[in-house]
Amino acid sequence: MNDNTNNERKNSESRGDLPSGNPKLEAFLRRVLANEEDIKYVSPNAIPALDLYMDQITTFMEMQLQRSRRYPDDKIMTKTMINNYTKNKLIPPPVKKKYSKEHLLLLIFVYYMKDFLSIGDIKTLIEPLTEKYFPKSEQGLSLTDIYQSVYELELSQIGALKQDMLDLFHVAEDTFPDAPKEDRAYLNQFAFICLLSFDVYMKKRIIEHMADEMAGNNPDPKAKKKK
Numbered sequence: 001m002n003d004n005t006n007n008e009r010k011n012s013e014s015r016g017d018l019p020s021g022n023p024k025l026e027a028f029l030r031r032v033l034a035n036e037e038d039i040k041y042v043s044p045n046a047i048p049a050l051d052l053y054m055d056q057i058t059t060f061m062e063m064q065l066q067r068s069r070r071y072p073d074d075k076i077m078t079k080t081m082i083n084n085y086t087k088n089k090l091i092p093p094p095v096k097k098k099y100s101k102e103h104l105l106l107l108i109f110v111y112y113m114k115d116f117l118s119i120g121d122i123k124t125l126i127e128p129l130t131e132k133y134f135p136k137s138e139q140g141l142s143l144t145d146i147y148q149s150v151y152e153l154e155l156s157q158i159g160a161l162k163q164d165m166l167d168l169f170h171v172a173e174d175t176f177p178d179a180p181k182e183d184r185a186y187l188n189q190f191a192f193i194c195l196l197s198f199d200v201y202m203k204k205r206i207i208e209h210m211a212d213e214m215a216g217n218n219p220d221p222k223a224k225k226k227k
Helices: 003-015 023-036 054-064 079-087 101-113 119-133 143-173 181-214
Strands: none
Touching: 023 143, 023 181, 054 079, 054 101, 079 101, 101 119, 101 143, 119 143, 119 181, 143 181
8 A cells, every 4th residue: 555545544534434344343443432532531620639538539539530440340449559559659658647639649640550560660750750749849830730731631632542543443454355254354353453452562661661761770670560
């Protein structure tokens, strides 16, 4: 496929008028992407300014992030997890058993990293925030300001991320043109899954390299486990 064809296909996809070779899978993908639009960072306006006890923290996380569950009985964040994050110095300890707004902001960052990064890597990435902006910064910029900027950045990229997934889907659709008709839908789907997996793998590797660089190329060997 030449560059002009690729450009035509991409333009058509953007308009949503390109017929799919696997319409059932494309319809499923579009439903998933539409649903995933609701899975975003917790709105800064929803984060309470008052200090909270542990039970209130876990309840807040369960309510705000419930759509990110894969299964109904999945736990968003437990007391054991939070205690573990405190023990490993991902977040500072509570004051008189109460967690501040800044604690909660850090926990939300941790939540989005914990499934694919080690505790050691998360600590490396978040430590500058806790050192410079917790609980307050003398430089004028607050942890709330940083969270707000990340939240707005994430919102601004949702459309581009969705389009990137659709582009990968249509790339995968063009694979295995000579496969038996009864096998091609599965092979296209498998190719798409492989593309997504490689994309995740590469992004994870980039983050790990950045964490190593931030740690002075000497990552902590004692903190390899997740959660």
